[in-house]
Amino acid sequence: MTTAAPAPAPATTLSGPRTVSRRTGGMQRARRHEAIALVMPSLVPILVLSVAPLVMGVALAFTDARLVREPDYQFTGVDNFVRLAGNSFFWESFRIGMVWAVSVTVLQLLAAMGLALLLNSGLRLQTLTRVLALIPWAMPPVVVAIMWRMIYSPNAGPLNAALGAVGLPDDTNWLADFSTALPAVIVVGIWVGMPHTTVTLLAGLQQVPGELYEAAAIDGAGAWRRFTSVAWPSLRPIVSSITSLNFIWNFNMFSLVYVLTEGGPGGRTMLPMLFTYLEAFKNRNIGYAAAMGVVLVVVVVLLVALYLRSQFRSDRVERKG
Amino acid sequence: MRALVRPAQYAALAAYIVFLGFPLLWLVSASVKSSGELNSLTVSLLPQEWHWENYAQALARQGLVGSTLNSVLVALASTALVILIAMPAAYVLARLKGAVRTAGVGWILVSQVFPVILIILPLFLVLRTIGLTDSLVGLALVHTTYTLPFALWMLQGYVSAIPEDLEEAGAMDGANRLTVLRRIVFPLLAPGVVATAMFSFVSSWNEFFFALVLLQSPDNYTLPITLSSFIGGEGKVALGPLAAGSVLAAIPSIVFFSLMQKKLTGGLMAGAVKG
Numbered sequence: 001m002t003t004a005a006p007a008p009a010p011a012t013t014l015s016g017p018r019t020v021s022r023r024t025g026g027m028q029r030a031r032r033h034e035a036i037a038l039v040m041p042s043l044v045p046i047l048v049l050s051v052a053p054l055v056m057g058v059a060l061a062f063t064d065a066r067l068v069r070e071p072d073y074q075f076t077g078v079d080n081f082v083r084l085a086g087n088s089f090f091w092e093s094f095r096i097g098m099v100w101a102v103s104v105t106v107l108q109l110l111a112a113m114g115l116a117l118l119l120n121s122g123l124r125l126q127t128l129t130r131v132l133a134l135i136p137w138a139m140p141p142v143v144v145a146i147m148w149r150m151i152y153s154p155n156a157g158p159l160n161a162a163l164g165a166v167g168l169p170d171d172t173n174w175l176a177d178f179s180t181a182l183p184a185v186i187v188v189g190i191w192v193g194m195p196h197t198t199v200t201l202l203a204g205l206q207q208v209p210g211e212l213y214e215a216a217a218i219d220g221a222g223a224w225r226r227f228t229s230v231a232w233p234s235l236r237p238i239v240s241s242i243t244s245l246n247f248i249w250n251f252n253m254f255s256l257v258y259v260l261t262e263g264g265p266g267g268r269t270m271l272p273m274l275f276t277y278l279e280a281f282k283n284r285n286i287g288y289a290a291a292m293g294v295v296l297v298v299v300v301v302l303l304v305a306l307y308l309r310s311q312f313r314s315d316r317v318e319r320k321g
Numbered sequence: 322m323r324a325l326v327r328p329a330q331y332a333a334l335a336a337y338i339v340f341l342g343f344p345l346l347w348l349v350s351a352s353v354k355s356s357g358e359l360n361s362l363t364v365s366l367l368p369q370e371w372h373w374e375n376y377a378q379a380l381a382r383q384g385l386v387g388s389t390l391n392s393v394l395v396a397l398a399s400t401a402l403v404i405l406i407a408m409p410a411a412y413v414l415a416r417l418k419g420a421v422r423t424a425g426v427g428w429i430l431v432s433q434v435f436p437v438i439l440i441i442l443p444l445f446l447v448l449r450t451i452g453l454t455d456s457l458v459g460l461a462l463v464h465t466t467y468t469l470p471f472a473l474w475m476l477q478g479y480v481s482a483i484p485e486d487l488e489e490a491g492a493m494d495g496a497n498r499l500t501v502l503r504r505i506v507f508p509l510l511a512p513g514v515v516a517t518a519m520f521s522f523v524s525s526w527n528e529f530f531f532a533l534v535l536l537q538s539p540d541n542y543t544l545p546i547t548l549s550s551f552i553g554g555e556g557k558v559a560l561g562p563l564a565a566g567s568v569l570a571a572i573p574s575i576v577f578f579s580l581m582q583k584k585l586t587g588g589l590m591a592g593a594v595k596g
Contacts, residue, residue: 045406046473049466051428054435056443065446115337118330125334131579132341138578139345140527142545143567146552147348150564158347161364191344223326245433252436255529259549276438281534286442293439301434 067284080291112197145259352564411476479513
């Protein structure tokens with residue numbers, strides 16, 4: 001696919017412009033003028049519509065802005081952050097967000113790895129599975145939530161009916177029970193995110209030449225051995241990047257859980273984004289909510305950086321060893 | 322031992338198929354069931370009677386046709402804007418080298434990490450001062466902002482795939498930059514533009530959070546908001562038509578994904594991730 005194409009570009013950067021400028025300096029200058037004429041009209045809307053809101057969003061975190069008719073707000077320094085440090089509800093929501101994001105990301109990776117390996121092993125029913133694997137990805141989050149609410153429905157839902165048919169308790173109110181709400185929501189998170197991860201891993205698996213497997217098989221390597229020594233080395237970088245992205249996306253999840261539970265019961269599924277949304281648009285403390293957003297971004301970026309660094313480290317150790 | 326591997330693999334595959342496919346089957350089945358059957362304690366996947374009129378009822382329900390129209394308008398407007406802005410920018414991003422390119426790519430990555438809440442807070446304040454909250458125009462602008470980075474990323478990938486030699490050959494033949502763009506680059510870029518436009522359309526069509534924050538009057542609701550507003554009163558709302566409406570709402574993106582299926586499985590996302 002073409003999005004993979006940018007990779008070779010930097011290679012030409014190193015030698016390209018220098019040789020060109022020696023040969024055709026004037027043409028190069030004319031091209032640069034043209035490029036600037038092209039950049040400006042494309043840059044301005046991006047600055048206005050994309051860069052500015054983010055910068056302003058961060059700036060809001062240092063004000064006492066409220067969502068009122070006559071907004072009059074002042075710079076308050078780090079007041080919001082000091083207040084936030086002592087807000088136990090926020091940190092509880094943060095904890096729930098971590099449980100949610102880590103469980104969904106890890107389970108989704110395991111489930112997707114299993115499916116990708118199956119799809120790569122020459123079974124029948126490939127097309128059906130591939131199409132099915134794409135559908136959760138394609139559905140609007142609201143529809144996914146409505147659908148799973150029907151599945152989890154306590155009285156007429158198929159899940160309880162199936163449990164009852166095999167003699168298990170069939171009266172669990174999955175999304176409203178304190179102990180089952182978060183796990184139930186996590187299952188939906190896995191369902192939604194699995195396809196994308198499967199497709200990404202499958203693309204990685206298909207880059208491994210088939211002869212390598214055959215060679216390993218001839219050498220007497222079993223299935224697990226073939227996976228760890230042939231497939232895993234080339235999958236590793238893909239796994240690192242897809243895990244990081246999944247973690248970020250999951251941590252920032254809003255719509256799905258909002259429609260499934262609205263953060264309930266009793267805040268058991270109150271992901272940080274739901275908490276921040278309520279602070280901004282129900283309590284109308286926009287500045288305070290922006291500070292929450294900033295804290296969440298910083299923590300997520302730090303965690304992902306640490307994770308990628310450790311991956312990179314062990315990569316180097318492996319290569320040396 | 323070896324003889325057991327294949328059956329075990331098929332059993333695992335069957336489990337995956339059930340997990341991934343069953344919820345959708347259930348939704349489709351619910352969309353043709355009567356309310357009586359949906360609330361009864363005898364639960365079965367196959368409906369006792371097929372009530373296709375659920376679909377007609379879903380459409381006839383006040384607001385659903387209107388909000389479908391709203392969704393289409395917002396999605397079309399934001400798609401047009403995204404393509405208009407992203408086309409020249411993506412071309413530049415793909416062809417430029419050095420610091421500008423790094424900054425551009427860096428920006429795209431950063432904007433993927435940021436939670437949407439940090440984007441909507443300032444946009445909400447700005448849109449309110451110019452009277453564009455609770456307005457489809459405002460929502461289309463916000464969707465444009467939201468989709469732009471990834472659309473830019475997709476499009477610049479397509480541009481990079483067009484060999485620069487082709488453009489240079491055109492320039493050698495004496496064609497100026499604009500002619501080169503029009504005659505050589507744009508025709509080759511057409512499939513990429515179509516794919517990016519479909520992606521933008523589907524992002525806007527599926528989007529829930531911004532619409533929830535911005536839209537207040539039911540007349541302005543987009544389809545996801547109208548559907549979610551039915552949920553609160555599940556007792557009052559007929560589940561059959563709700564399921565039918567949900568199936569209808571999922572159709573555009575399912576069409577998009579089946580059209581893109583080959584490219585998606587070919588590793589569109591894998592490429593995006595690695596790049």
